Amino acid sequence: MQGIDFWFSIGSTYTYLSVMRLPDVQEKSGVLFNWRPFSVRSIMLEMDNIPFAKKPVKQAYMWRDIERRARHYGVPARLPAPYPLSEFDLANEIAVLARDEGWCEDYVRSTYKYWFQDGLEAGSDANLSKVLSEVGQDMTRVLRDARSDVVRKAYAAATDEARAKYIFGAPTFTVGEEVFWGDDRLDDAIAFVRSAGR
Amino acid sequence: MQGIDFWFSIGSTYTYLSVMRLPDVQEKSGVLFNWRPFSVRSIMLEMDNIPFAKKPVKQAYMWRDIERRARHYGVPARLPAPYPLSEFDLANEIAVLARDEGWCEDYVRSTYKYWFQDGLEAGSDANLSKVLSEVGQDMTRVLRDARSDVVRKAYAAATDEARAKYIFGAPTFTVGEEVFWGDDRLDDAIAFVRSAGR
Numbered sequence: 001m002q003g004i005d006f007w008f009s010i011g012s013t014y015t016y017l018s019v020m021r022l023p024d025v026q027e028k029s030g031v032l033f034n035w036r037p038f039s040v041r042s043i044m045l046e047m048d049n050i051p052f053a054k055k056p057v058k059q060a061y062m063w064r065d066i067e068r069r070a071r072h073y074g075v076p077a078r079l080p081a082p083y084p085l086s087e088f089d090l091a092n093e094i095a096v097l098a099r100d101e102g103w104c105e106d107y108v109r110s111t112y113k114y115w116f117q118d119g120l121e122a123g124s125d126a127n128l129s130k131v132l133s134e135v136g137q138d139m140t141r142v143l144r145d146a147r148s149d150v151v152r153k154a155y156a157a158a159t160d161e162a163r164a165k166y167i168f169g170a171p172t173f174t175v176g177e178e179v180f181w182g183d184d185r186l187d188d189a190i191a192f193v194r195s196a197g198r
Numbered sequence: 199m200q201g202i203d204f205w206f207s208i209g210s211t212y213t214y215l216s217v218m219r220l221p222d223v224q225e226k227s228g229v230l231f232n233w234r235p236f237s238v239r240s241i242m243l244e245m246d247n248i249p250f251a252k253k254p255v256k257q258a259y260m261w262r263d264i265e266r267r268a269r270h271y272g273v274p275a276r277l278p279a280p281y282p283l284s285e286f287d288l289a290n291e292i293a294v295l296a297r298d299e300g301w302c303e304d305y306v307r308s309t310y311k312y313w314f315q316d317g318l319e320a321g322s323d324a325n326l327s328k329v330l331s332e333v334g335q336d337m338t339r340v341l342r343d344a345r346s347d348v349v350r351k352a353y354a355a356a357t358d359e360a361r362a363k364y365i366f367g368a369p370t371f372t373v374g375e376e377v378f379w380g381d382d383r384l385d386d387a388i389a390f391v392r393s394a395g396r
Contacts, residue, residue: 047253055245057364061377068386166255179259184382188266 285321
């Protein structure tokens with residue numbers, strides 16, 4: 001069976017739901033997920049797609065909706081979490097490094113856990129020190145390598161790849177050229193993979 | 199069991215899915231839906247919430263997403279349908295009149311059917327003549343009454359009521375103060391009604 005590319009940016013709020021439930025979804029569905037960090041912020045700014053800043057009513061709804069859905073999935077959440085992120089790029093550059101080194105999923109899940117359950121903003125020193133300790137990485141080394149040219153280029157290349165697939169938001173699930181935007185389209189993506197396999 | 203208010207504007211694309219599947223949903227769930235036409239366009243303009251105009255990538259995705267979900271629900275669709283509407287307000291003012299006179303659901307369903315299945319833009323003469331004939335209403339009489347002060351005031355009052363409930367998009371389902379935005383939150387709204395009833 002074909003896998004699903006899971007395009008995410010740390011900083012996206014609804015991505016919390018996907019990050020927390022993907023292990024269970026993967027086990028139950030048998031579908032493999034390929035975790036792809038990219039900069040949804042760059043793409044959204046290019047498109048003038050600014051869903052929540054200066055839209056307080058919509059933002060308040062977003063938190064309430066996430067709260068309800070987190071409860072539905074049995075995922076704890078202390079909301080609203082700090083938002084938006086000051087260190088958006090750093091948090092995602094570390095994810096790019098972590099992907100290359102094989103500890104991406106643990107890093108992202110731990111990052112979201114401290115952000116959405118303990119109120120420690122993703123990408124902040126307070127969050128990073130907890131998370132990197134938890135995933136067994138040295139903070140000084142990680143910060144140095146995450147800011148290297150190699151990682152920055154890989155981050156930009158992933159964002160270019162997302163743009164070329166017409167991705168405009170996060171989380172997004174892709175199966176070949178087929179795009180499914182939002183945690184609430186994960187079931188549709190799985191159904192698509194299954195029907196494509198028949 | 200408490201009912202659900204179904205806030206809609208003819209002109210919203212995802213509302214097609216809700217309009218077509220509500221009879222079945224109502225029968226299977228036993229939940230009653232109170233159809234509430236309002237001007238989502240007014241509210242979105244006030245909030246500078248412009249999801250698709252000048253966002254071609256997002257708009258193309260929207261049509262593909264609706265196509266997939268319509269197929270999933272077994273609802274026919276010839277997409278993209280003409281969009282956005284030139285006669286948005288007229289289409290909804292007629293819905294307000296129809297609601298007062300008891301033929302709202304039939305009018306809205308017929309309007310969407312000719313718009314999304316036959317390519318006849320909602321609110322256009324071509325759409326209205328087919329629809330009003332189908333629902334047994336005289337077009338001259340309806341156009342006159344829909345443009346009356348009484349209807350315009352009722353339309354504005356419904357929009358004020360939606361705004362006061364913090365509604366910012368369509369379709370929206372409300373249960374008391376609880377807001378569920380989008381056709382894809384209909385199941386959440388039904389679950390909420392059921393849990394509130396216990």
